[in-house]
Amino acid sequence: MTEHTSVLTLRLAGPLQSWGASSRFARRTTERAPTKSGVLGLLAAAQGRDRGADLSDLAALTFAVRLDQPGTRLRDYQTAHHGDTDKSMPVSERFYLSDAVFVAAVEGDEPLIDALYTAVRTPTFLPFLGRRSCPPSRPIDLGVHPGGLWRALRTEPWQAAAWFQRRRAHERHIELEVIADLADGDGPGDALRDQPLSFDPRHRRYKLREVHSSAVTVTNPLGTARRTSPPPKHDPMALLED
Template identity: 85%
Template sequence: MRERTNVLTLRLAGPLQSWGASSRFARRSTERAPTKSGVLGLLAAAQGRDRGADVSDLAALTFAVRLDQPGTRVRDYQTAHHGETGKSMPVSERFYLSDAVFVAAVEGDEDLIDALYRGVRAPTFLPFLGRRSCPPSRPIDLGAHRGGLWKALSAEPWQASVWFQRRHVRERRVELEVIADLVAGEGPGDAVRDQPLSFDPRHRRYGLRCVRSSVVTVANPLSAPRRTFVPPKHDPMGLLES
């Protein structure tokens, strides 16, 4: 019998990413980590769902994201002109995360996770990291697992770039921040308007969800073994005796 799975993990890595939760008008900001609505939109596109399709099954998934390589926030200043009149359009600011790497995970019904896994492996629409101008630099599929969301995030190897891992070469294990959906009974959290209700472009709707921050510890594959200092054998009086 095939082993059932209930957690899907995704690697979100690229030159630029942008995950907006409160962007309005000419200022398009980004959160410091992928949003639930953004990742669920990626999964819906991979399955080929229409923008007006019901996404309540996706919204019911428990979501978490691990910050493997936080990246750097950058600002893009854009100008434009109307094609017919030549009139200047409003100046816009767009913010991105540069050189960031995340591991996102969703947990839920086994049949739905299996279907999403198949969609990610052979997507109907190509995935992008928050905006269409931000393609991933590596395959996003990390696999489907069983045993729970936190177990999957703790077992998934560190996905940071080699140059970033080398900065922590003296650490055998590193602590990585995780931002996750707050489950009932877990204590206080922060409310964010990031629960997708509809992706219909005529009337996008998002509700509130509560999140909390925690950490998981993973191995550093590039860690150097600690060396014990052994003083060289040296007799300062040896030359006088000879």
Template identity: 75%
Template sequence: MSEHANVLTLCLAGPLQSWGASSRFARRTTERAPTKSGVLGLLAAAQGRDRSADVSDLAQLRFAVRLDQPGTRMRDYQTATHGDTHKSMPISERFYLADAVFVAAVEGDRNLIDALHKAVRAPVYLPFLGRRSCPPSRPLALGVHRSGLWRALETERWQASAWVQRRRIRERRVELEALVDLTVGAERAEGPGDVVRDQPLSFDPRHRRYGTRTVRSHTVVVAHPLGTHRKPFTPPAHDPMSLLED
């Protein structure tokens, strides 16, 4: 078995998520799916890494995200007052994904994957979905797969909400979009992908740096849970704020 056949899968579900890749000034946008920098930042926080810590080992992980429930894009306006002068600051626009559910997957060295799995089950810092105002509504860790990235995306249970699953009850198998890192040499075989700038180089607030990576959209087919078990999906109980209790 390849040392890079180890995959950690995460469920990213919450009332609101926001995954910015090119936000500037008073307009804070969100991508339509979790970014690699956002998910790796979540994992680094779970391990308790300082913002100035080296993240080159995390950056080398192959990343993919499956869009189980794309959600709805929404816009919010926020106002603020300067702490010293008490003057009103410019109104800012904040964009979010409402009622979305994703399955994120990272593939890499077995020891690192196992360490990350342990960290997300008992995180040092409270995890959030892109912004501090967006806590997860379910436990993050889904599991560790030893059979590679594609197999993990194909076998991980469809994580959409119960009402979404009921709307597609006639489908025995469900087609889902997945955004996957292109490996070196894959572009020649599969064709060009989309270049995005969310490859983290440094999370240091004094000098945040991001590189580019190439991703490609694929269709992943998974079994419909209600089509096989005829039992409504019930998300596990989860209180993210319990981590703050003694």
């Protein structure tokens, strides 16, 4: 990235989320964290872009997601009837993440990031967390940050629910996993087919994206652990010396 870049962070929290990268036919799976295609789709919708619009500027953004509250994987079944014939369609499996919270971050040129921030605050189309049946439970915009993507992920406060933070109240500092774009030449990494080329419903296209896992440390605002002084030295034989 050049010197004139900034970072937009987004809080992705809701009762249910679903971020598919390899779903096919009647089995609709979810990754364990938001996908780049899903988050860029949210941003494109906020800007009011047509599904056939050019995505090259969004696809060029550097992307990472912090797992603040991993949630629980949930399986559901869905039935449907054909709209014209009323014929029963095959029962499909749908997978979701329940009670999950993530912080997604995109880094790019300042004018584009500022435009995305404005769009997220006043979206043309309402945001959803991977599927239209998964609305966010809290505002998603967390602000624009200077200083690079990793600095933003280290300084953004922990967004987990209060009940989840209390579970780890014995820890003052929390290590959180981050799944991020792998820079060219820094491989090998893991591959996800979630780099969008087109959202056109007639021919959606994605390519592989190299990612890697790392971690950042944040403060637990509900942490109560305190550093204690070492216990005094004790010599059990001292009373026998007289």
